[in-house]
Amino acid sequence: xxxxxxxxxxxxxxxxxKPHRWKVEVPLDTRTRRMPLNATFAVLAASVxxxxxxxxLLTPVLATMVTVLHTTQGxxxxxLTAYLLSASICTPIIGRVGDILGRRGVLVFTLLALSLGSLxxxxxxxxxxxxxxxxxxxxGAGALPLSFGIIRDEFPKGRVAGAVGLIxxxxxxxxxxxxxLAGPIVDYLGYRWLFWLPMIATVAASAAAHLLVPASPARxxxxxxxxxxxxxxxxxxxxxxxxxxxxxxxxxxxxxIGLLTGALVLGGAWIAAEQRAATPLIDLRMLRLKAVWTGNxxxxxxxxxxxxxxxxxxxFVQTSPSAGYGFGASIAESGLLLLPSSITMFASxxxxxxxxxxxxxxxxxxxxxxxxxxxxxxxxxxxxHTWEIYLSSALIGVGLGLVYAAMSGLVxxxxxxxxxxxxxxMNANIRTIGGSIGAAxxxxxxxxxxxxxxxxEGSGYTLGFAAMAVVLVVAAAAALLIPETPATQRTAPIExxxxxxELATRAGGTDVPGAPGEEFSCAETRxxxxx
Numbered sequence: 001x002x003x004x005x006x007x008x009x010x011x012x013x014x015x016x017x018k019p020h021r022w023k024v025e026v027p028l029d030t031r032t033r034r035m036p037l038n039a040t041f042a043v044l045a046a047s048v049x050x051x052x053x054x055x056x057l058l059t060p061v062l063a064t065m066v067t068v069l070h071t072t073q074g075x076x077x078x079x080l081t082a083y084l085l086s087a088s089i090c091t092p093i094i095g096r097v098g099d100i101l102g103r104r105g106v107l108v109f110t111l112l113a114l115s116l117g118s119l120x121x122x123x124x125x126x127x128x129x130x131x132x133x134x135x136x137x138x139x140g141a142g143a144l145p146l147s148f149g150i151i152r153d154e155f156p157k158g159r160v161a162g163a164v165g166l167i168x169x170x171x172x173x174x175x176x177x178x179x180x181l182a183g184p185i186v187d188y189l190g191y192r193w194l195f196w197l198p199m200i201a202t203v204a205a206s207a208a209a210h211l212l213v214p215a216s217p218a219r220x221x222x223x224x225x226x227x228x229x230x231x232x233x234x235x236x237x238x239x240x241x242x243x244x245x246x247x248x249x250x251x252x253x254x255x256x257i258g259l260l261t262g263a264l265v266l267g268g269a270w271i272a273a274e275q276r277a278a279t280p281l282i283d284l285r286m287l288r289l290k291a292v293w294t295g296n297x298x299x300x301x302x303x304x305x306x307x308x309x310x311x312x313x314x315x316f317v318q319t320s321p322s323a324g325y326g327f328g329a330s331i332a333e334s335g336l337l338l339l340p341s342s343i344t345m346f347a348s349x350x351x352x353x354x355x356x357x358x359x360x361x362x363x364x365x366x367x368x369x370x371x372x373x374x375x376x377x378x379x380x381x382x383x384x385h386t387w388e389i390y391l392s393s394a395l396i397g398v399g400l401g402l403v404y405a406a407m408s409g410l411v412x413x414x415x416x417x418x419x420x421x422x423x424x425x426m427n428a429n430i431r432t433i434g435g436s437i438g439a440a441x442x443x444x445x446x447x448x449x450x451x452x453x454x455x456x457e458g459s460g461y462t463l464g465f466a467a468m469a470v471v472l473v474v475a476a477a478a479a480l481l482i483p484e485t486p487a488t489q490r491t492a493p494i495e496x497x498x499x500x501x502e503l504a505t506r507a508g509g510t511d512v513p514g515a516p517g518e519e520f521s522c523a524e525t526r527x528x529x530x531x
Contacts (some may be wrong), residue, residue: 014333020045040154041163043208044147045112045170050175051140053181054114057194060182060314060331064191071127081244082131084436086138088240088429089233093498094142095425096281104213107146111206114140118199122192133195140202144171145425149410154214161361162353164412165405169349171428172306172404176342176397179314183332225277228270232281235266237435243436243499247443284423289494291414292423294482296405296430301475302403303431304438305376305468309396312446313338313379313437316461317389323451325458327386337389343398343405352405364406365479372399373472380465399472403479404431410482438468 058065058079066076086429092112098106119136144167242259249255274280287293314334319326329337348368356364368379375395382388408424416424445467446460 007221018447037155037159039212040150040214041166043205043212044143044150044167046201046205047107047143047209048147048167048171048290049174049177051143052112052171052197052207053178054118054137054140054198055087056175056178056310057182058178059311060179060335061186061194062193064186065130068191069124069127069130075127077244077248077326078131079134081241082207083134083138084244084432085237085240086135087111087141088138088236088432089147090139091425091429091432092232092282092422093143093229094139095145095149095422098142098146099419099422102215103146103149103153104209104215107150107213108206108209110140110142110146112200113137115199115206118195118202122195123201130387140498141428142425144428145422148408148424149417152214152417153414159411161356161409162350165349165352165356166346168404168408169346169352169401172173172372173342173349175306175345176310176338176345179310180335180342182340183330183335184291187332191515198519216481224329225273225281228273228277228281231266231270231273233269235263238263238266240433240436243433243440246440247447251444282426283419286415286423287420287426289414290481290483292427294478295414296427297478298306298369298403298407298475298482299427299431300434300437301471301478302369302372302400303434304441305372305472305475306396306400306438307435307467308345308438308442308464309376309379310338312442313389313393314463319455323453323455323458325383325461338393340390340394341400344394345401346397348398348401349405352402352409355402356406356409360484361406361410362479362482362484364402365410365482366476368399368402368406369472369476369479370399372396372403373469373476375399376465376469376472380462383461383465403475437472441467448477479505 062076062079065079067073069076070382094106094110114137117133117135117139120133120136124133146165147167151167152160155163182194185197188198238259242256242263245259246253247255253461254410271284274282274284287296314331314337316325316332317327317329317337318331320328327333352361352364359367372395375392375398378388379392382392410426411423411427442464445464446456449460451457
């Protein structure tokens with residue numbers, strides 16, 4: 001065990017040399033070894049994929065659930081809505097708790113909550129228990145911001161962007177992969193295995209997280225400000241419930257208007273409460289950072305397009321050709337038509353780190369929005385053959401994979417390490433809000449004109465896909481507002497400056513010149529600025 005003075009003396013630091021830029025944390029225990037980064041990343045990736053799978057795994061089998069749970073078509077949609085609401089509320093709160101208490105322990109908790117929710121859902125025999133189970137599962141949404149924070153804690157600077165990009169891509173891949181896997185699971189194993197399999201996976205992931213993910217090297221003190229947390233939850237519930245139910249209740253219905261008004265009023269109260277809180281849940285100054293608010297705007301718009309296509313493309317291809325469009329595909333076949341998007345989304349996300357180092361992350365986001373917009377336009381005008389659907393699906397995956405991987409890295413890099421969980425959680429939350437808006441708008445457009453048999457006219461899908469292409473073009477324009485990232489910032493091995501006096505701890509066995517093989521963690525503080 002070495003003291004701080006001994007370490008500083010050994011590496012040539014003098015007490016008279018002030019202010020010094022690096023502070024070595026003590027005590028230093030050379031027996032402590034960090035876990036391999038690949039093992040840590042594998043656990044985080046599995047955690048995020050299982051959570052995002054649960055977003056879409058049930059979408060193709062709602063009709064089956066109506067029969068199994070003895071409910072109605074209108075009521076069964078709460079299986080999706082309850083999960084969405086719970087996830088939206090828990091994401092920023094869990095991100096903040098992870099910043100305070102340490103991200104590994106909170107990650108284990110979220111995975112166990114997801115496991116418990118899956119167990120309840122697998123055993124549910126009525127719709128009430130199923131909805132409660134889905135609320136519990138929504139706690140697992142915290143896996144995403146916690147994973148981003150752990151990556152920033154543990155990974156060398158040069159690998160942070162690539163790792164964050166892959167996790168962000170996997171979060172989007174899981175949403176599409178759920179639709180692909182739902183059919184085969186139901187056909188070969190049965191409906192309840194939609195919950196048994198995720199439960200097994202999350203129990204294993206929680207154990208692996210406890211064993212393989214290092215404990216947080218730095219924690220931010222404070223507590224959760226509960227009044228802002230309650231107000232945030234309230235306005236999110238009002239907004240998302242209005243968006244989800246507007247196509248059913250009607251946009252001009254008193255319920256929808258009341259919910260939207262409530263969201264506006266409660267949102268204002270939340271902002272006022274955050275500004276007065278001693279330890280705000282979400283630092284509003286952080287949200288005013290240009291890289292953060294532009295990234296959130298792009299997330300809102302691209303989320304709208306992604307959720308719209310994932311929700312309505314399966315319905316389109318499952319429609320019988322007798323309606324004048326569609327292919328009469330089964331649940332499994334419709335999932336296969338979306339499989340290219342999952343593959344290309346992951347592949348393009350893995351390539352973002354290298355592409356971003358060449359052209360800059362901002363240009364990657366713009367390029368991704370334009371590619372996804374072109375794929376939506378292609379889908380609007382060419383959907384008579386299955387190969388056209390496959391091509392559009394693949395291009396959508398390429399575009400959105402680039403966007404989400406690069407955008408998440410930009411947001412994480414723009415904030416201090418202590419706010420990584422909250423910032424990334426809000427970005428994921430805003431993408432979900434955008435998805436609710438996009439799905440609601442798509443539903444309104446598609447069902448605006450119905451045929452005598454109750455099915456939408458084919459022109460409704462054409463207009464809907466064209467509208468999402470326009471949304472993605474607007475997203476590309478919004479991405480142009482993202483601040484440029486100089487090449488020196490993309491490749492520098494030093495953490496971006498943080499608040500004066502705040503430690504940005506970096507742990508991960510970094511070798512210091514002159515001490516080969518010795519592990520320690522160090523922190524950088526921003527030099528004093530002079531006016």
